[in-house]
Amino acid sequence: MTTKTHVQTTINGEPVDFLCEPRQSLLECLRDVIGLTGTKEGCNDGNCGACTVNIDGRIVTSCLVLGVEAQGASIETIEGIADGTNLHPIQLAFLEGAALQCGICTPGFIVATKALLEKNPDPTEHEIRFWLANNLCRCTGYDKIVRAVQEAAKKMQEA
Amino acid sequence: MTTKDYDRNVVLSTQNDFKVVGTRPVRHDGVDKVTGRAIYGADYDASGLLHGKILRSPHAHAKILSIDTSKAEALDGVQAVVTAADFPETADKTMELGEDETKLRDLRGNILAKDKVLYVGHAIAGVAASNPHVAEEALSLIEIKYEVLPSVMTTDEAMADGAPILHEDQTTEELGNDSGIVSNVAKHFQHIKGDVAEGFKQAEVIVEREYNTVTVHQGYIAPHNGTAFWSADGRLHIWCETQGSFVVRDSLADLLDIPVSMIRVTPTEIGGGFGGKIPIYVEPVAALLSKKTGTPVKIVMSRKETFEGSGPTPGSKIKIKVGATSDGKITAAHAWMAMEAGAYAGSPVGAAAQCVFAAYDLENGLIDGFDVVVNKPKTAAYRAPGSPNAAFGFEQALNELAEKLGMDPIDLRLKNVATEGTRRVDGPVFQRIGAKEVLEAMREHPHYQSEKKSGSGRGVAIGFWFNIGFDSACNIALNKDGTVNLTEGSTDIGGSRTSIAMQAAEVLGISAEDVRPSVVDTDTVGFTAVTGGSRTTFATGWAAYEAAQDVKKQCIERAASIWDVNAENLQMEDGVISSKSDSELKMTLKELGAQLSDTGGGITGRASVKPRGVGGSFCGNIVDLSIDEETGKITIERFTAIQDAGKAIHPSYVEGQMQGGSAQGIGWALNEEYFMNDEGRMTNSSLLDYRMPTALDLPMIDTVIVEVANPGHPFGVRGVGEANIVPPTPAIANAVYDSSGNRITQLPMSPVAILEAFKS
Numbered sequence: 001m002t003t004k005t006h007v008q009t010t011i012n013g014e015p016v017d018f019l020c021e022p023r024q025s026l027l028e029c030l031r032d033v034i035g036l037t038g039t040k041e042g043c044n045d046g047n048c049g050a051c052t053v054n055i056d057g058r059i060v061t062s063c064l065v066l067g068v069e070a071q072g073a074s075i076e077t078i079e080g081i082a083d084g085t086n087l088h089p090i091q092l093a094f095l096e097g098a099a100l101q102c103g104i105c106t107p108g109f110i111v112a113t114k115a116l117l118e119k120n121p122d123p124t125e126h127e128i129r130f131w132l133a134n135n136l137c138r139c140t141g142y143d144k145i146v147r148a149v150q151e152a153a154k155k156m157q158e159a
Numbered sequence: 160m161t162t163k164d165y166d167r168n169v170v171l172s173t174q175n176d177f178k179v180v181g182t183r184p185v186r187h188d189g190v191d192k193v194t195g196r197a198i199y200g201a202d203y204d205a206s207g208l209l210h211g212k213i214l215r216s217p218h219a220h221a222k223i224l225s226i227d228t229s230k231a232e233a234l235d236g237v238q239a240v241v242t243a244a245d246f247p248e249t250a251d252k253t254m255e256l257g258e259d260e261t262k263l264r265d266l267r268g269n270i271l272a273k274d275k276v277l278y279v280g281h282a283i284a285g286v287a288a289s290n291p292h293v294a295e296e297a298l299s300l301i302e303i304k305y306e307v308l309p310s311v312m313t314t315d316e317a318m319a320d321g322a323p324i325l326h327e328d329q330t331t332e333e334l335g336n337d338s339g340i341v342s343n344v345a346k347h348f349q350h351i352k353g354d355v356a357e358g359f360k361q362a363e364v365i366v367e368r369e370y371n372t373v374t375v376h377q378g379y380i381a382p383h384n385g386t387a388f389w390s391a392d393g394r395l396h397i398w399c400e401t402q403g404s405f406v407v408r409d410s411l412a413d414l415l416d417i418p419v420s421m422i423r424v425t426p427t428e429i430g431g432g433f434g435g436k437i438p439i440y441v442e443p444v445a446a447l448l449s450k451k452t453g454t455p456v457k458i459v460m461s462r463k464e465t466f467e468g469s470g471p472t473p474g475s476k477i478k479i480k481v482g483a484t485s486d487g488k489i490t491a492a493h494a495w496m497a498m499e500a501g502a503y504a505g506s507p508v509g510a511a512a513q514c515v516f517a518a519y520d521l522e523n524g525l526i527d528g529f530d531v532v533v534n535k536p537k538t539a540a541y542r543a544p545g546s547p548n549a550a551f552g553f554e555q556a557l558n559e560l561a562e563k564l565g566m567d568p569i570d571l572r573l574k575n576v577a578t579e580g581t582r583r584v585d586g587p588v589f590q591r592i593g594a595k596e597v598l599e600a601m602r603e604h605p606h607y608q609s610e611k612k613s614g615s616g617r618g619v620a621i622g623f624w625f626n627i628g629f630d631s632a633c634n635i636a637l638n639k640d641g642t643v644n645l646t647e648g649s650t651d652i653g654g655s656r657t658s659i660a661m662q663a664a665e666v667l668g669i670s671a672e673d674v675r676p677s678v679v680d681t682d683t684v685g686f687t688a689v690t691g692g693s694r695t696t697f698a699t700g701w702a703a704y705e706a707a708q709d710v711k712k713q714c715i716e717r718a719a720s721i722w723d724v725n726a727e728n729l730q731m732e733d734g735v736i737s738s739k740s741d742s743e744l745k746m747t748l749k750e751l752g753a754q755l756s757d758t759g760g761g762i763t764g765r766a767s768v769k770p771r772g773v774g775g776s777f778c779g780n781i782v783d784l785s786i787d788e789e790t791g792k793i794t795i796e797r798f799t800a801i802q803d804a805g806k807a808i809h810p811s812y813v814e815g816q817m818q819g820g821s822a823q824g825i826g827w828a829l830n831e832e833y834f835m836n837d838e839g840r841m842t843n844s845s846l847l848d849y850r851m852p853t854a855l856d857l858p859m860i861d862t863v864i865v866e867v868a869n870p871g872h873p874f875g876v877r878g879v880g881e882a883n884i885v886p887p888t889p890a891i892a893n894a895v896y897d898s899s900g901n902r903i904t905q906l907p908m909s910p911v912a913i914l915e916a917f918k919s
Binding site for chain 1: 382809815857860
């Protein structure tokens, strides 16, 4: 049995400790060790963006981060986006704009969009498309996703 | 509408007297999906869960001389290893798999190879272990001796004289008869209408050309997955992402030789499918592993396995000849199409033949189809399977014909357009269809009317998918607060729970939100065929319509008994039951619901349907693009999709289908392909190298929903999932020609291919 490492993190604002093997990715730790399955696996090599999480203010594909590298990090996943039963404006915009079909890529898109709008509250269509180019969606053709991001940006600026 | 300021998503409605149908409510499963709560196949967990991995062939074609699993079995943490020898031996039979049919023997051979491997990625053995890493280690300890055989990778190679043969017992079915000739051609069929030779004699202009396409993948974001638990009482329970839980159940019953009553399939949420999640791959392996271990076993494919070990859509060779008189009347057309089935017979060439000429009223037509096995993964359905390959040929040939005739390409199509009563070359006579209306909407669209940007090229094309009916079931129970619970068996890939619930809501006169739809397991609802063939909103929606009618009838009868009046004097509208003669007698569904228990018990409506009135759907594209002459890169500048929905139940999700199908078609046109090396191995089996469109690659995709009601459905629904992937490849090729004068006859039109075409 491989020796496991004790990792201390903050996940969605709460302290979370876990044990992981050196070879386990943060994605695997989130899903299989901690039980946060909202972060999805589409490729496990950093190319689809379904596993996007925010680590210390930076979005990363969690399949390319080792679990042990998360020591001391503050991580935000899709489970931490809503405020209790109050959905985040980005989540509302995706819902109301029909910006999801199968929904498997949606958590990654929402986490990535939140980071975009925190950095750039009023992005152009091109800036949205550029920022989200690491998140693959095979169902929507991105049209309604881009519109949902525009709508969320508008709502968040009005708020 | 003006060019600069127009509605980018238009619904051209013919009927608007609905309260719920045609509106855009928030989908019922939406909150779970934007909060990460929805459980997909890979998210499923169970007590004592083991993880399975599958060993796959490194060779495109080889005999298996021996398999030694002893070292793998001895590894710490490994609980079981299975091979094809663990399947029961049963007689062969033909199996219906939703849109496809296959031989049981072929299905079994594809799931775990027995004597021969037929493609790189062909599954050979399964391992269950305490965690996926141990299972993976164990795979490397399985020793297999192969005798490598020469392989065939294309229809040309497979059809050549003296080609290496995949199946020594496969003889060609030649025009319906067994030829007795052992060959890689499983089948050659023909459809003939009129006299093609005579038709070509009458032609004043003829276009003849060959087109080639290569293997592409559906590209769903969630890889295949499945968990199996074979209980000590003999019951097998499967949790998996599938487009058809009953297909999984029935396939497993045949493969494992157990009754369907012993199998329960729970469909989880599904991370995309597009046809590729109709067949089963990992579920039987997980089941065999669970039987050996007595614990649940989960198998999740990697992305590489998904490319190499699931079912892409075929490469193909299409030869088109079409002739017309000088006024643009098509006198004859011939389509010769050979499609790669992959390792086992069953390419979509039959469906391609149903689609290739469908938009046109041809007096003389001939279609030759060849189903050809090659050393690649067995193909599966992919959104209008076969039709895009065929349209890439014929819809380009039509534009070439239009140019020679000096006609507008849409006018040429309209001159020959199929309408109600047209007999297709493959036989069926069309009921009411919307091909003409789609073409007219294209011609009138501000995009088509606008000036092209300097340097841009513009292309058009249309495509067809016939859509299917098949079985669906639905139950609806009235709650005491007047809401209803709806259970159905169609996996929801793109919002269909809601479009089905809306049809029930319309009948009952309640809001979409007052219907609570659930997609349930195979023990809980009647037989329901696959989510595929654009049938779900059409057929399961119809089941919901009928079940709601049943509820409505029972509500009226109950009110009649409560009021002690004749039910024939009562009506139910907007969720209120009332008397036609006595205005005092009124009761809301909520009021009725509250007294159900005291007045005879609950009310449950039910329906099982197999609708016949299937209505095919046509989709057209207008595309503007520019080409970077230095790099060969094509930029899609403007894209409009126009499709006949019959009736759009939830227009946002109809638009979503159109936009998604367009994006997949654009990817197919510009970048996507399996790069195969000399050894028959895919060299780009990652989402970096298999280049699907990103947000940055696409413009907004404008839509026009045309509504030519399908007379075969209570709300006029046709089904919109598939036709939209058909026109992008020829429309883009036509735009490339318009921009550059180069006729591209090979997909994809990648930068390299464009540069090469420009050189020659």
